[in-house]
Amino acid sequence: MASRGVPRWIFYLQVASMLWMWVFVLGISGWIIHLLGLSRRLHDVPSASVGISIVAIPVFLMGAAILTYVFVGLQRGRKAEGEHER
Amino acid sequence: MKPDAEFEDTDLLRSIEESGVGFRVASSLLMLVILGAWVIFSRQILQGLGVTGLNQPVAWGFYIVNFVFFIGISHAGTLISAILRLSQAEWRRPITRMAEVITVVVLAIGGFHPVLDLGRPERMLNIFTAGRLQSPLLWDVSSITAYFMASTVYLYIPMIPDIALLRDRGTRPRWLYTFLAWGWQGTPRQHAVLERAVSILMVLVIPIAVSVHTVISYIFAMTLQPGWHSTIFGPYFVVGAIFSGIAALLMVMIVLRRIFHLERYLKQIHFDYLSRLLLIMSLLWFYFTFSEYLTAFFGSEPSEMRVFFYKVTGPYAPFFWGMVICNFVIPVIILSFRRTRTIPGIFIASILVVIGMWLERLNIVVPSLANPRLELATGYYIPSLVEWAMFAGGIATFILGFVVFARFFPLISVWEIQEGRELSVAETSERLESYLPDPAPASSSTVEGGG
Numbered sequence: 001m002a003s004r005g006v007p008r009w010i011f012y013l014q015v016a017s018m019l020w021m022w023v024f025v026l027g028i029s030g031w032i033i034h035l036l037g038l039s040r041r042l043h044d045v046p047s048a049s050v051g052i053s054i055v056a057i058p059v060f061l062m063g064a065a066i067l068t069y070v071f072v073g074l075q076r077g078r079k080a081e082g083e084h085e086r
Numbered sequence: 087m088k089p090d091a092e093f094e095d096t097d098l099l100r101s102i103e104e105s106g107v108g109f110r111v112a113s114s115l116l117m118l119v120i121l122g123a124w125v126i127f128s129r130q131i132l133q134g135l136g137v138t139g140l141n142q143p144v145a146w147g148f149y150i151v152n153f154v155f156f157i158g159i160s161h162a163g164t165l166i167s168a169i170l171r172l173s174q175a176e177w178r179r180p181i182t183r184m185a186e187v188i189t190v191v192v193l194a195i196g197g198f199h200p201v202l203d204l205g206r207p208e209r210m211l212n213i214f215t216a217g218r219l220q221s222p223l224l225w226d227v228s229s230i231t232a233y234f235m236a237s238t239v240y241l242y243i244p245m246i247p248d249i250a251l252l253r254d255r256g257t258r259p260r261w262l263y264t265f266l267a268w269g270w271q272g273t274p275r276q277h278a279v280l281e282r283a284v285s286i287l288m289v290l291v292i293p294i295a296v297s298v299h300t301v302i303s304y305i306f307a308m309t310l311q312p313g314w315h316s317t318i319f320g321p322y323f324v325v326g327a328i329f330s331g332i333a334a335l336l337m338v339m340i341v342l343r344r345i346f347h348l349e350r351y352l353k354q355i356h357f358d359y360l361s362r363l364l365l366i367m368s369l370l371w372f373y374f375t376f377s378e379y380l381t382a383f384f385g386s387e388p389s390e391m392r393v394f395f396y397k398v399t400g401p402y403a404p405f406f407w408g409m410v411i412c413n414f415v416i417p418v419i420i421l422s423f424r425r426t427r428t429i430p431g432i433f434i435a436s437i438l439v440v441i442g443m444w445l446e447r448l449n450i451v452v453p454s455l456a457n458p459r460l461e462l463a464t465g466y467y468i469p470s471l472v473e474w475a476m477f478a479g480g481i482a483t484f485i486l487g488f489v490v491f492a493r494f495f496p497l498i499s500v501w502e503i504q505e506g507r508e509l510s511v512a513e514t515s516e517r518l519e520s521y522l523p524d525p526a527p528a529s530s531s532t533v534e535g536g537g
Contacts, residue, residue, distance in 0.1 A: 010265050028231065035219045049219035056228040059294060063235045066283050066290075070243055073279030074268045 005078075018071055025064040029057045095500050101346050101492045103257060109493050116486040123479025127202070130472050135205040137472050144455045144465040148473035149203035151447045152480055155330070156196030157230065157302055158323070158443060162331030163189030164237045165295040168288040176514055177359055179506045180351040180498045184342065185335050186241040187497070191487035192334075193234045195480050200226075202476055222304040233291075233298045240287045246270050246280065247501040262494070299327040306450065313382070313393035313454035322374045326443060329367040329413070333439035336360055338488070340433045342497055351498050354429065361432045364439065365421040372414045392457040396464070402453050405445050412442025 006014075032053050039049040101109075129137045140147050163185035170178035200223075201207050217224050250270035253263035270276060303323035306314035316322070336357065343352040379398075382390045397406040417435040420426045456465035491497070 006264060006269055007261075010261060013265055014268060025235075031214060032219070032228065035217050035224075038216070039219055044218060045220040052219050052225055052228060055297075056232055059232040059290070060235065062286075062290060063232075063239050066243075066286055067239055070246075070279060070283045071268055073283075074246070074270055074276050077273050077275030077279055078269050078271055079273055 014071070018068060021064055021067060025060045028060050032056055095503060097347065097350060098496045098498050098500050098503070099252070099255075099257075102252065102494060102496065103255075105493050109489065112489050113486060113493075116482045116489065119482035120479050120486065123475040123482070126472055126475035127479075130202075131207075137470060139467050139469045139473060141465065141467070143458045143460075143462055144452060144467040146203065146451050146455055147467050148469045148477055149199050151444070151451050152477055153196050153199035153203075154302055154323075154447045154451070155444050156192045156199065156480065156484075158299060158327035158330045158447070159334045159440075160189045160193045160196060160233070160237070160331065161295055161299060161324075161327035162192075162335040163187065164233075164240055164291045165189075165328065166331065166335065168240070168291045168295075171284070171288045172292075174517070176506065176510055177356055179502045180348070181335070181339065181356060181360070182502070183241075183245070183499045184338055184497055186237065186244075187488065187491050188331070188334060188338060189237045190234070190241050191484055191491075193230065193237060194487075195483050197230045197234065199480070222301065222308050225301045226305060229294070229298045229301045233294050236287065236291050236294050240284075240291050242266075243280065243283050243287065244499060244502070245495060247272065248496050248499060251500060252495075296324055299323045306454075310459065311454050312387070312389040312457060312459055313450070316378060316381075318374065318378060322378060325367065325370050325374050326446060329364070329371050330440060330443035332360060332364045332367060333436040333443070336364065336432055336436040337440065340429060340436070342488075342492070346492070346497065348498065351503065357429055357432050358427065361421050361427055361435070364432075364435065365418065368414055368417045368421070368439070375410075375414075389457070389459045392464075393453050396453045396457055397449055401466075402449060406449055409442050409445040409449055412438040412445065414442075 036046070036049045036053050038044070039046045138147065138149075167178070167182040167185045170182065201210055204210060213224065213227065217227075219225075246266070246268060247270055249263050250267040250272070253260060253267045257263060300320040300323065303319040307316055307319035309315060339352055339357070339360075343349060379394065382394050396402055416438050420431045420435040452467050456467065458465075
């Protein structure tokens, strides 16, 4: 992926922030799944836990997916070297 | 984006490019208040919840009242902004950014309040290993985190073109704007990506926003506590949240319009439309409140009646009737008449609604705990200095959030205003024409003419 016009360190920082966001989202999803497993092991109303997980996990994943889509889309949508605004 | 010589919206960048002593004084004072609050709060860290007014049976007080209050105000932003965008309300353009900032700032403040309410805050970490997802408190943790994430993304993505504008104007810190602009150059493909992302987000955030306050109501409604165990608590909380959110948004708009001289952008018509919404929400709030209290009163269940009379004629009567006056009586009078629906009138109504909604949260939390179903003596609650200090700290953090945001980012979306000027007039005319009935077919007019 090109980083035309943007200092390389800033581009790496942008990529790192995207990765960090995925770590955050996957961490939350992992945590919810852990609690789901815990409720099953303890027979602690696993149905409620399943209900919450079905709603919560996709919301986090979708948020992260949208940000990634925007980041990649903006990088790909940049003008090529030497191209001028029409 | 227009070249600098033609750039008409320099007013919108003044707070960023010409910030000076005002910003430094305001932020220093606010930070002093926040620091003071934390110094006073350190007593609670050292000595525990005994330094608060909390006791048995009133185990929840200001912290939970403020938690519900701040999360309620957060509905100002993302929800209102998303609804206005989705309905293609053109007058939304100068409003949405401020609304979205309110959401992010108050969510961060409100979401932190349950931690303050813990006698041993470090034990919060136990939810990572041994949380119980069947508890409505943990539903709150999930839903508020999800809402915070969605709202932050929803604030950030439409800000990218404005951040790129600041980067291109060489505004400092330039590295920050370059980093946050994500390589935006305003190409058609980038515009398409941005619009698609905003379209998905605005549909996504509406159910999340509604679910957040519904879930908060479940903390109360899922218990068998008198005054809380109600089937309409979910929608009642959502209505209250939108109501207080609109009032907070109007307050913020009026104050910022004055401070940053935004009269060209925030016109009477914007306040007129939003104040009509506030009026509708006031009536809706009254309807829900009336239904809630009438049902409890008509049932005459002894423990419910103790809570009812505690609020209506007992120690909480000043707060209860204050709530009714602030949320319904005065706002309805002010907002119903064109003569009083002026900007100062709307400002007064909005302040009263914000106060009234805080009183509503107080009326929900404390009286039910003071009059438990068990045969216990009636409880009492007097907030301590620590709780008042943290309340002041919360409000100072809210104002500081806006001051800092205004220092670095435009409070009104510059690119959306420009888009409105360049495209929306033609687009709106075209849309308006599409609403109108099609011309009668030539043959039928001939028949009618013939008849």
